[in-house]
Amino acid sequence: MLGGIFAWVSLLFEPSAFQVPLIQPQPRLKAEDSTALKPTSTNVPWQDIITGDYGHPPKLKIHDRESIVKWSWERKDVTQDLPPRIRSGLYGRANDATEMKWMRDGKSVAAIYSSLIVVVNHTPDIPSIDKKITFAVNRDTDVLWNAHSLEPLPGDRLAVATTGQRAWDGILVYNMSSALPLEDEPPILQKVEGLRAIHAMIWDEEGQMLWACGTNVAADGSDPEPAYGVIQGYPFDNQTGLLRDDPAFKFTFPEYWDIDTEWGHGYSWWSGPHDLVPVPNERIFLVSNDIGVQTFDIATMSFIHGFQETIDKYMPGFECTSTDRHGMNRQGEWEELPYSDLKGFSLAPDGAFIYTQSLWKLFRGNHTSLVVDGVRTQLMEGNEIYRSRFFGDIDGWPKPKT
Ligand SMILES: *[C@@H]1O[C@H](CO)[C@@H](O)[C@H](O)[C@H]1NC(C)=O
Numbered sequence: 001m002l003g004g005i006f007a008w009v010s011l012l013f014e015p016s017a018f019q020v021p022l023i024q025p026q027p028r029l030k031a032e033d034s035t036a037l038k039p040t041s042t043n044v045p046w047q048d049i050i051t052g053d054y055g056h057p058p059k060l061k062i063h064d065r066e067s068i069v070k071w072s073w074e075r076k077d078v079t080q081d082l083p084p085r086i087r088s089g090l091y092g093r094a095n096d097a098t099e100m101k102w103m104r105d106g107k108s109v110a111a112i113y114s115s116l117i118v119v120v121n122h123t124p125d126i127p128s129i130d131k132k133i134t135f136a137v138n139r140d141t142d143v144l145w146n147a148h149s150l151e152p153l154p155g156d157r158l159a160v161a162t163t164g165q166r167a168w169d170g171i172l173v174y175n176m177s178s179a180l181p182l183e184d185e186p187p188i189l190q191k192v193e194g195l196r197a198i199h200a201m202i203w204d205e206e207g208q209m210l211w212a213c214g215t216n217v218a219a220d221g222s223d224p225e226p227a228y229g230v231i232q233g234y235p236f237d238n239q240t241g242l243l244r245d246d247p248a249f250k251f252t253f254p255e256y257w258d259i260d261t262e263w264g265h266g267y268s269w270w271s272g273p274h275d276l277v278p279v280p281n282e283r284i285f286l287v288s289n290d291i292g293v294q295t296f297d298i299a300t301m302s303f304i305h306g307f308q309e310t311i312d313k314y315m316p317g318f319e320c321t322s323t324d325r326h327g328m329n330r331q332g333e334w335e336e337l338p339y340s341d342l343k344g345f346s347l348a349p350d351g352a353f354i355y356t357q358s359l360w361k362l363f364r365g366n367h368t369s370l371v372v373d374g375v376r377t378q379l380m381e382g383n384e385i386y387r388s389r390f391f392g393d394i395d396g397w398p399k400p401k402t
């Protein structure tokens, strides 16, 4: 946590910091020179959280740290004309609210909602265009049906992870320009193959690349060998507008795990990465999987902290969300997995963090945890949640500038 604190405190001495916090700094973060604390803005990005509530229909919600919903989006909010396949995706049977991202200075939300990959306006101050769909693809195809993540790239491009098990799975890139009309089959600008079961992606403005986490072979056990987690950076070529597959930025986890403790003896799936989360103002990712969460250092392309150390350093105050996260592993030994199944989490520059841990032997949780100054509270209780994210541009990890 220390790095995070110092990074934040040092921010206080830079003029740009004054555009940001209104949240009272946590006591332990207060700078010695209290005159440095002159918050001026009421629009604190990390006060807002976006959460996907699974259901029929699913619902995207932007709420605060008290669970007060300020804005939401669901299919009944859509009144514009839609091409047939986009309409059927919006009204699909899928209850999913799998991914949701802050974009375009907060004026857009990108999401995986029901059977759609969708970008919608978030302009509560301009009601006439608020909640309008500006880009969409129907997910109900052989390639996209299991898509779990998306991320904006420079030039109004949108990267979508196919999250499949085969060698041709990976990332599809689309033109999400709102100047283009919605269409049933928007053209694919680029297809990047080779990374299976991608569950998270994050743009790296400083490194000008897209990072993704997935597995090296099929995560579902359909290949004859165990699947290892992979974190891979794809440099973005500003001239051609293409992502490049560069082995120099590919990191394969040193070990693999079965997930018998949770799912029963001889379960075919291997543990795969769930979320890839930047530490604000640092060149560091935390990566979660079915077992725990580890710390990845970009400069050395290596893990620098294991499960317990990562929690102690970056997520102090984390609490396991239920008392039943244990069982017998494949070797017949009793195992506790308190840090398992973090499907979505994010760290705010002020030291607060949120996380969703699916309930044991289920795919989603029933609340989002918020930890402020080491104290955990539960948000959106009773919602069926896969992911929540801070709704803002995380310091040091801005969305693409161009
Ligand atoms: C995306 O579409 C917009 C609007 O037609 C166009 O200006 C832009 O060049 C397109 N971008 C790419 C990468 O094709």
Ligand SMILES: *[C@@H]1O[C@H](CO)[C@@H](O)[C@H](O)[C@H]1NC(C)=O
Binding pocket: 208, 238, 402
């Ligand atoms: C990428 O190219 C665009 C358009 O040519 C330019 O505006 C932008 O500054 C470039 N970005 C970088 C990081 O080179």
Ligand SMILES: *[C@@H]1O[C@H](CO)[C@@H](O)[C@H](O)[C@H]1NC(C)=O
Binding pocket: 322, 359, 366, 381, 382
């Ligand atoms: C969430 O699930 C836990 C574990 O099953 C249960 O104890 C708790 O009552 C549930 N909470 C809500 C709000 O449904």
